[in-house]
Each structure stands twice: as structure tokens, then as C-alpha cells.
Amino acid sequence: MxxxxxxxxxxxxxxxxxxxxxxxxxxxxxxxxxxxxxxxxxxxxxxxxxxxxxxxxxxxxxxxxxxxxxxxxxxxxxxxxxxxxxxxxxxxxxxxxxxxxxxxxxxxxxxxxxxxxxxxxxxxxxxxxxxxxxxxxxxxxxxxxxxxxxxxxxxxxxxxxxxxxxxxxxxxxxxxxxxxxxxxSPEIADLVARYMLDARGSFHGRHIMPDHLAHSDPLIAKFERWAREHLASGFSLQAAASALAVGPRTLQRRMESLLGKSPLAFVQDLRVERAQHLLAMGQNIERIAAEVGYADAATLRTLMRRQLGNGVRELRAVMRGLDP
Known part of the structure; x- marks a missing residue:
């Protein structure tokens, strides 16, 4: 090329x-x-x-x-x-x-x-x-x-x-x-991503590898687009599968085979990614929670701490360049 x-x-x-x-x-x-x-x-x-x-x-x-x-x-x-x-x-x-x-x-x-x-x-x-x-x-x-x-x-x-x-x-x-x-070459792209990002080391690394692989499968790529458009709604495997004209088990199996995670876990990654983006823009956590599909901020706080290793307060401090 x-x-x-x-x-x-x-x-x-x-x-x-x-x-x-x-x-x-x-x-x-x-x-x-x-x-x-x-x-x-x-x-x-x-x-x-x-x-x-x-x-x-x-x-x-x-x-x-x-x-x-x-x-x-x-x-x-x-x-x-x-x-x-x-x-x-x-x-x-x-x-x-x-x-x-x-x-x-x-x-x-x-x-x-x-x-x-x-x-x-x-x-x-x-x-x-x-x-x-x-x-x-x-x-x-x-x-x-x-x-x-x-x-x-x-x-x-x-x-x-x-x-x-x-x-x-x-x-x-x-x-x-x-x-x-x-x-x-999807195979070389996979090697480069692993070599340069080291998917073990950071949320960005852990996210980009699944994102990279998702784009190699048309069904999963469509699922990602659908999920991003419906983050504000509570996730339903049945609704996602219906929108993609496949059975829930088919979507579940394809996700786990390709990415090693369930559709819900992938959606949670997208929610954390979007929440980080909105935090950086200065939005409050209650509004962010509603925008990524949670009825209360506590659930989102728990998810972000589990995936990122920091709470919202620490993340805001890092984004401002301060010691958390």
C-alpha cells in the first residue's frame, strides 16, 4: 500500500x-x-x-x-x-x-x-x-x-x-x-496493536484491541454502531439481536468467540469510554449516567472504578493535571 x-x-x-x-x-x-x-x-x-x-x-x-x-x-x-x-x-x-x-x-x-x-x-x-x-x-x-x-x-x-x-x-x-x-493484513494489525498498545496495561489498550477486532467482523461492527446509538437506553440483548436480524444466541456466541466477552460487557466498555469523554468536557456524573444508560450515578461510579481503577474524583483530578 x-x-x-x-x-x-x-x-x-x-x-x-x-x-x-x-x-x-x-x-x-x-x-x-x-x-x-x-x-x-x-x-x-x-x-x-x-x-x-x-x-x-x-x-x-x-x-x-x-x-x-x-x-x-x-x-x-x-x-x-x-x-x-x-x-x-x-x-x-x-x-x-x-x-x-x-x-x-x-x-x-x-x-x-x-x-x-x-x-x-x-x-x-x-x-x-x-x-x-x-x-x-x-x-x-x-x-x-x-x-x-x-x-x-x-x-x-x-x-x-x-x-x-x-x-x-x-x-x-x-x-x-x-x-x-x-x-x-488484519493479522499484522493485531500484532501491531498488541506490540504498541499492550492491552494489559491501560483501559485504552484494553478497549482498542476489542475495537480493532470488532471492525474485522461485519456483524460485530454493526452491533457496535447500534450500541453507540443506543447507549442512553438500558441494554437488551433481545433488542440488539432483533435490530441486527439475528438470534440472541448467535450474537452472544459471535461476541464471545471474537472478543472473549459478552455483548453486555462490550456495551459497558463503550459506556465507560463515553463517560470519560463527558467527564473531560466537565459534565456532572448524574447527567453522564443518564446519557450512558444508567438510572443512577452510583452504578456508573462502580463500573468506572472497576474498569479504570480510579473513582470519578480521581479521574477529574488527572484530567486537570493534578495529583489525584
Whole structure:
């Protein structure tokens, strides 16, 4: 797979390096499995021969004027964390030329992907008009204001609309890399996820592995979409199975076979993920509980402590950068 990463001045260092490390690791693990050629040929492209990252590092890139047409163009985030700084970045001449180039790539048949704030460049190019997309949760209100025709989701980690894909938040760069890997080799994507995330060590790791595997099975992928849309309702296996036109036992067996957990346990993971997101936005726990399908906050508090190892108070402290 030919991948071009579009690197502009002020690129968010973490986003860029996550993409590079992910695809490099995939190629190394593939070689160890006896695959004699790289799965991913990655080229850094830009509007000039070199750019400076958000932290001031110099990166050499291939000018887009001489770049071949890749299978995928990936746009990592710019290091602009607030609406004012992002507005200024989007008005830069090099960014405007990059947006025009994205449009040309897409019109020529290249697939395009953006992660975190990189999704704004796709929207500037008109590639997200009238389609589903996601972005960094902290800039979602600004995104909606600037691109009102995009169907923006606050809960999806990956949104796919034809040959345009978006991923949310900073670590969405990893989600996006794994999604692209799955298209070439689900087995290598699985190895990369285990190697880089270590599913034992954190809730994000424990969640991303099931999420990665869920997307490899059409029924489970449909179940995830249904569950996210119905988090505010109390979970019913029968209702879920009916919505997917399968029997409850079929759904139960498929979930346990693929993910090693029940449909209810998977929904609880989604509830905790959504609750963390809403906590970070400053909502109170009673309102969050109702939004993720619990009649009282005590049940949600217990679930979060069990899965995350911290209570709501400690989680809020961590999110504010304080000692819990």
C-alpha cells in the first residue's frame, strides 16, 4: 500500500511520529513473519522541501509537485489546540495550497484520511460535505460552526465515508493507522496493536484491541454502531439481536468467540469510554449516567472504578493535571 503523509509547518509531533512508528512497526513485524516486502511504503510530502514541526524539529519532505499518486493520503494534526490558533493556521498560504492539493488527489481517485485536527483540512477541501465524520472532541463545536453540512459524530473513533476516513482526538492517529493496516493484513494489525498498545496495561489498550477486532467482523461492527446509538437506553440483548436480524444466541456466541466477552460487557466498555469523554468536557456524573444508560450515578461510579481503577474524583483530578 502506497501511503503519503502530508506534513505541513507546525505539524503535531506526536501525531506524525505515531503514524511513522506504527507503519514502520507493521513492516518490521511483517518481515519477521516471512513477508518479503514492505506492506506499507510511506512517503512524507509537503508544500516545500522541509517543514518545521510544532516543537521546532526540521523534517525533510518530498514536494507534492513531484510526488506520485498514492493509494492513501494521510493528514496528521496541526499543533493548534484552540479555535483562534486553528483559524490562523487554516488561513496560511501553504495550508490553502495543501487543501487544493487534497482536492486534486481525491478527484484523481486517491483515498484521503485525516486524524484529530487534520480532519479540518479535509473539511476545508469540501471532502466532508454531507458525510459522516469525526474530529478532536475539544474542537467539535468549532468544527460544527465552520462546516455545518458535515454529519459530525462525538462518539466514533473512526468515521468512514467512501474513500474518505476521519479519526478523532490525538491518539486517533493510532486508531487510523490500525484501521488502514486492517485493510492489508488484519493479522499484522493485531500484532501491531498488541506490540504498541499492550492491552494489559491501560483501559485504552484494553478497549482498542476489542475495537480493532470488532471492525474485522461485519456483524460485530454493526452491533457496535447500534450500541453507540443506543447507549442512553438500558441494554437488551433481545433488542440488539432483533435490530441486527439475528438470534440472541448467535450474537452472544459471535461476541464471545471474537472478543472473549459478552455483548453486555462490550456495551459497558463503550459506556465507560463515553463517560470519560463527558467527564473531560466537565459534565456532572448524574447527567453522564443518564446519557450512558444508567438510572443512577452510583452504578456508573462502580463500573468506572472497576474498569479504570480510579473513582470519578480521581479521574477529574488527572484530567486537570493534578495529583489525584
Amino acid at each position: 502506497q501511503l503519503a503523509i502530508l506534513v505541513l509547518d507546525g505539524v503535531f509531533d506526536t501525531g506524525l511520529t505515531v503514524l511513522l512508528d506504527s507503519f514502520s512497526t507493521a513492516n518490521e513485524l511483517a518481515a519477521a513473519q516471512g513477508i518479503p516486502f514492505p506492506l506499507f511504503n510511506v512517503t512524507l510530502v509537503g508544500m516545500q522541501k522541509q517543514v518545521r514541526t510544532g516543537l521546532g524539529l526540521t523534517v525533510l519532505v518530498e514536494p507534492v509537485s513531484v510526488a506520485a499518486y498514492p493509494d492513501w493520503v494521510i493528514v496528521p494534526a496541526l499543533n493548534a489546540k484552540g479555535p483562534d490558533h486553528l483559524s490562523q493556521a487554516l488561513s496560511r498560504e501553504d495550508v490553502k495550497r495543501a487543501v487544493a492539493q487534497l482536492r486534486l488527489w481525491h478527484e484523481s481517485g486517491c483515498a484521503v484520511a485525516g486524524a484529530c485536527i487534520g480532519t479540518f483540512l479535509l473539511a476545508e477541501a469540501g471532502l466532508l460535505d454531507g458525510v459522516d465524520a469525526t474530529t478532536s472532541w475539544s474542537l467539535a463545536p468549532f468544527f460544527r460552526q465552520r462546516y455545518p453540512t458535515t454529519r459530525l459524530s462525538d462518539v466514533q473513533m473512526i468515521a468512514v465515508s467512501g474513500n474518505v476516513v476521519t479519526a478523532g482526538a490525538v491518539m486517533g492517529h493510532m486508531d487510523l493507522a490500525l484501521w488502514l493496516m486492517r485493510r492489508s
